[in-house]
Amino acid sequence: xxxxxxxxxxxxxxxxxxxxxxxxxxxxxxxxxxxxxxxxxxxxxxxxxxxxxxxxxxxxxxxxxxxxxxxxxxxxxxxxxxxxxxxxxxxxxxxxxxxxxxxxxxxxxxxxxxxxxxxxxxxxxxxxxxxxxxxxxxxxxxxxxxxxxxxxxxxxxxxxxxxxxxxxxxxxxxxxxxxxxxxxxxxxxxxxxxxxxxxxxxxxxxxxxxxxxxxxxxxxxxxxxxxxxxxxxxxxxxxxxxxxxxxxxxxxxxxxxxxxxxxxxxxxxxxxxxxxxxxxxxxxxxxxxxxxxxxxxxxxxxxxxxxxxxxxxxxxxxxxxxxxxxxxxxxxxxxxxxxxxxxxxxxxxxxxxxxxxxxxxxxxxxxxxxxxxxxxxxxxxxxxxxxxxxxxxxxxxxxxxxxxxxxxxxxxxxxxxxxxxxxxxxxxxxxxxxxxxxxxxxxxxxxxx
Amino acid sequence: xxxxxxxxxxxxxxxxxxxxxxxxxxxxxxxxxxxxxxxxxxxxxxxxxxxxxxxxxxxxxxxxxxxxxxxxxxxxxxxxxxxxxxxxxxxxxxxxxxxxxxxxxxxxxxxxxxxxxxxxxxxxxxxxxxxxxxxxxxxxxxxxxxxxxxxxxxxxxxxxxxxxxxxxxxxxxxxxxxxxxxxxxxxxxxxxxxxxxxxxxxxxxxxxxxxxxxxxxxxxxxxxxxxxxxxxxxxxxxxxxxxxxxxxxxxxxxxxxxxxxxxxxxxxxxxxxxxxxxxxxxxxxxxxxxxxxxxxxxxxxxxxxxxxxxxxxxxxxxxxxxxxxxxxxxxxxxxxxxxxxxxxxxxxxxxxxxxxxxxxxxxxxxxxxxxxxxxxxxxxxxxxxxxxxxxxxxxxxxxxxxxxxxxxxxxxxxxxxxxxxxxxxxxxxxxxxxxxxxxxxxxxxxxxx
Numbered sequence: 001x002x003x004x005x006x007x008x009x010x011x012x013x014x015x016x017x018x019x020x021x022x023x024x025x026x027x028x029x030x031x032x033x034x035x036x037x038x039x040x041x042x043x044x045x046x047x048x049x050x051x052x053x054x055x056x057x058x059x060x061x062x063x064x065x066x067x068x069x070x071x072x073x074x075x076x077x078x079x080x081x082x083x084x085x086x087x088x089x090x091x092x093x094x095x096x097x098x099x100x101x102x103x104x105x106x107x108x109x110x111x112x113x114x115x116x117x118x119x120x121x122x123x124x125x126x127x128x129x130x131x132x133x134x135x136x137x138x139x140x141x142x143x144x145x146x147x148x149x150x151x152x153x154x155x156x157x158x159x160x161x162x163x164x165x166x167x168x169x170x171x172x173x174x175x176x177x178x179x180x181x182x183x184x185x186x187x188x189x190x191x192x193x194x195x196x197x198x199x200x201x202x203x204x205x206x207x208x209x210x211x212x213x214x215x216x217x218x219x220x221x222x223x224x225x226x227x228x229x230x231x232x233x234x235x236x237x238x239x240x241x242x243x244x245x246x247x248x249x250x251x252x253x254x255x256x257x258x259x260x261x262x263x264x265x266x267x268x269x270x271x272x273x274x275x276x277x278x279x280x281x282x283x284x285x286x287x288x289x290x291x292x293x294x295x296x297x298x299x300x301x302x303x304x305x306x307x308x309x310x311x312x313x314x315x316x317x318x319x320x321x322x323x324x325x326x327x328x329x330x331x332x333x334x335x336x337x338x339x340x341x342x343x344x345x346x347x348x349x350x351x352x353x354x355x356x357x358x359x360x361x362x363x364x365x366x367x368x369x370x371x372x373x374x375x376x377x378x379x380x381x382x383x384x385x386x387x388x389x390x391x392x393x394x395x396x397x398x399x400x401x402x403x404x405x406x407x408x409x410x411x412x413x414x415x416x417x418x419x420x421x422x423x424x425x426x427x428x429x430x431x432x433x434x435x436x437x438x439x440x441x442x443x444x445x446x447x448x449x
Numbered sequence: 450x451x452x453x454x455x456x457x458x459x460x461x462x463x464x465x466x467x468x469x470x471x472x473x474x475x476x477x478x479x480x481x482x483x484x485x486x487x488x489x490x491x492x493x494x495x496x497x498x499x500x501x502x503x504x505x506x507x508x509x510x511x512x513x514x515x516x517x518x519x520x521x522x523x524x525x526x527x528x529x530x531x532x533x534x535x536x537x538x539x540x541x542x543x544x545x546x547x548x549x550x551x552x553x554x555x556x557x558x559x560x561x562x563x564x565x566x567x568x569x570x571x572x573x574x575x576x577x578x579x580x581x582x583x584x585x586x587x588x589x590x591x592x593x594x595x596x597x598x599x600x601x602x603x604x605x606x607x608x609x610x611x612x613x614x615x616x617x618x619x620x621x622x623x624x625x626x627x628x629x630x631x632x633x634x635x636x637x638x639x640x641x642x643x644x645x646x647x648x649x650x651x652x653x654x655x656x657x658x659x660x661x662x663x664x665x666x667x668x669x670x671x672x673x674x675x676x677x678x679x680x681x682x683x684x685x686x687x688x689x690x691x692x693x694x695x696x697x698x699x700x701x702x703x704x705x706x707x708x709x710x711x712x713x714x715x716x717x718x719x720x721x722x723x724x725x726x727x728x729x730x731x732x733x734x735x736x737x738x739x740x741x742x743x744x745x746x747x748x749x750x751x752x753x754x755x756x757x758x759x760x761x762x763x764x765x766x767x768x769x770x771x772x773x774x775x776x777x778x779x780x781x782x783x784x785x786x787x788x789x790x791x792x793x794x795x796x797x798x799x800x801x802x803x804x805x806x807x808x809x810x811x812x813x814x815x816x817x818x819x820x821x822x823x824x825x826x827x828x829x830x831x832x833x834x835x836x837x838x839x840x841x842x843x844x845x846x847x848x849x850x851x852x853x854x855x856x857x858x859x860x861x862x863x864x865x866x867x868x869x870x871x872x873x874x875x876x877x878x879x880x881x882x883x884x885x886x887x888x889x890x891x892x893x894x895x896x897x898x
Contacts, residue, residue, distance in 0.1 A: 042451065381480070384589070
């Protein structure tokens with residue numbers, strides 16, 4: 001039994017997770033990101049107040065031990081809640097900000113880091129949402145430059161390309177949203193304005209307009225055509241925006257023009273790109289381009305997102321640390337791949353061969369065979385005891401092992417090896433010296449394929 | 450700032466950790482172990498009482514949230530300590546036992562699993578000991594057979610061979626220790642008897658004997674020669690033991706004889722093997738062979754250990770789950786490698802190339818060059834803004850990047866690329882079409898080496 005909202009990860013799903021993480025990690029590395037880790041337990045004062053009221057409520061805190069626990073005797077729940085010194089990591093961004101401040105003298109900027117670690121949130125569990133889940137984040141901090149936006153978009157492209165998972169990359173710019181808010185007179189209620197706009201695909205134009213009206217923002221219906229039109233990140237699309245928004249959008253449009261040039265020089269070859277003016281990405285911490293990756297085949301919605309920010313670290317006392325970050329939602333990517341049937345090939349057993357145990361007299365001979373197979377690059381197993389052959393073969397089948405190798409005393413004396421292909425249902429007989437070569441023909445060992 | 454006993458892992462040490470974990474993992478996989486994960490937060494009732502009084506005291510517990518927290522209002526420290534429902538993982542073995550019981554109908558036995566996850570203990574921090582640390586465990590459960598002992602020893606051998614880290618594998622058998630205890634009349638005080646014996650290399654024979662005497666165990670001095678003699682796992686060594694211990698040691702000696710046969714068929718080619726009668730490995734849960742890996746070059750002691758057990762899961766209500774497990778101490782292996790100077794090659798930057806940013810007019814061209822290098826397998830970076838060249842080159846040096854690639858407007862118009870080798874201090878000029886080939890001669894991209 002496990003606590004609510006937590007789970008074990010069994011070998012099959014674990015292989016899929018590992019597959020996804022390895023692809024994400026190898027792409028991060030190819031773009032010169034370096035891995036770091038931070039501890040699961042942070043000081044409560046580093047985390048509390050950084051995620052809004054909801055974050056403070058959902059954050060897991062650590063019970064003090066020893067003398068420190070005694071200070072809590074007789075206290076109220078809210079005194080305990082507020083008084084504990086340690087809490088579990090709630091995301092990777094705030095600990096990374098603390099990391100940058102703590103180690104600023106040891107890092108060379110621009111600093112490109114990635115981090116693949118678990119976070120804990122006391123959310124209500126639901127499909128694909130657990131109280132412990134893995135975040136995969138990459139950030140570049142310490143310097144700006146639109147090249148970083150183009151790199152991040154290519155990272156998304158390369159990861160989903162390698163995963164063979166169809167997806168759309170939605171792009172927006174915070175300063176475009178600000179320009180729109182200014183044009184329609186909603187600049188002083190910017191966050192609720194964008195939160196309502198973000199729901200356009202769910203509640204439609206009439207729904208968004210009525211949410212705005214409830215805030216006292218009246219927007220002419222002609223804007224509907226801008227929000228719902230197919231805009232492309234090219235000269236035409238940017239000219240159209242300039243026409244709608246005028247000089248207030250100049251800075252955003254200049255950046256998007258540079259980005260468009262970079263992406264023309266190296267187009268995304270897998271993702272479809274959508275300039276989506278309704279994309280808001282909740283966090284008011286973003287200041288430039290914002291991204292969201294959406295599954296286009298599976299009904300799962302967002303698979304990750306990120307954006308440009310001007311200030312990562314001032315909350316920890318270090319000013320002027322701009323940067324850009326993106327995140328991959330491991331569980332959601334896995335769900336999308338499962339829905340599209342992309343995980344079966346990965347989930348299967350990696351064990352190629354089982355050598356049957358034929359009793360004590362041949363055990364050393366068989367152990368030697370198993371070691372030889374491993375040295376040659378196969379994943380091989382020797383059944384550990386002299387169980388009935390039927391039981392050993394049933395174990396191989398149940399474990400998804402393809403080849404069953406038999407060499408009892410009789411075969412040994414005749415210098416033979418029997419190789420049963422359980423998948424094809426055929427048996428091959430090889431002499432003692434050629435059995436490895438025969439196996440190699442049937443199943444090249446890993447690394448030689 | 451971080452909680453006491455926790456730490457950030459910076460890119461250099463992280464590369465060393467990743468290197469060690471990848472080797473451990475690939476060896477586990479080669480022996481057909483499959484990876485699983487369990488959640489960091491377990492039910493307190495699954496963990497408490499499983500690690501003795503010290504474990505209960507050092508275990509991190511999770512503060513309840515919401516309504517559940519209110520139940521703790523006004524309680525004493527010990528009521529809180531005992532009443533919380535959730536705790537952080539303290540090791541990987543107890544969660545694995547729970548896992549086996551919870552999923553017994555979905556697993557094929559013998560089940561060979563490995564697990565690389567963090568655990569938390571409120572120990573007093575010291576060199577190489579943190580409150581959050583990583584355990585790397587492999588266990589085979591559900592069936593016995595001496596083949597598994599030989600496999601585990603070869604796994605240790607293969608890992609330390611790949612790490613190029615000299616080490617000794619100490620081997621003992623719980624039933625040998627029992628036989629000795631019986632011979633000297635200490636069978637009824639077996640655990641304290643072995644705990645004292647385990648200190649032989651620290652406190653000497655006189656020290657062990659006086660600890661025994663304090664328990665009322667009087668052992669003749671002639672036994673000193675057995676405990677301090679060089680015993681080998683071969684016919685001679687086993688015959689010597691049989692002579693000392695007589696029939697009470699028969700079962701242990703029979704198993705060690707089988708093990709000796711397996712290791713003769715495939716000897717350990719890297720580790721030195723020592724039959725060490727003083728090795729006790731604290732946990733009274735072991736019932737057969739026990740192992741300890743010791744660094745032979747670095748002053749760091751144990752790098753891991755494990756052993757055979759008869760019963761993993763009865764504490765969770767499932768009887769008869771024998772098995773064998775081994776563990777690698779990641780932090781200690783890293784410390785040993787650092788002490789022996791084995792980490793420098795791994796710690797260095799993995800980034801091969803930095804393309805200088807030469808201004809907006811060539812930015813798209815340079816982005817395209819960076820993408821081409823990445824596609825070819827290099828780890829490449831484009832400096833994100835048009836900073837002064839001196840600054841860009843200083844960044845490359847500080848980051849340990851070897852090649853600095855320059856192509857300003859002038860070079861572009863002349864269709865040239867300048868390649869500065871910052872390590873060798875030489876500069877190469879290549880034409881636009883041959884620069885990739887020239888680079889390939891100087892530094893073959895990863896995967897082609």
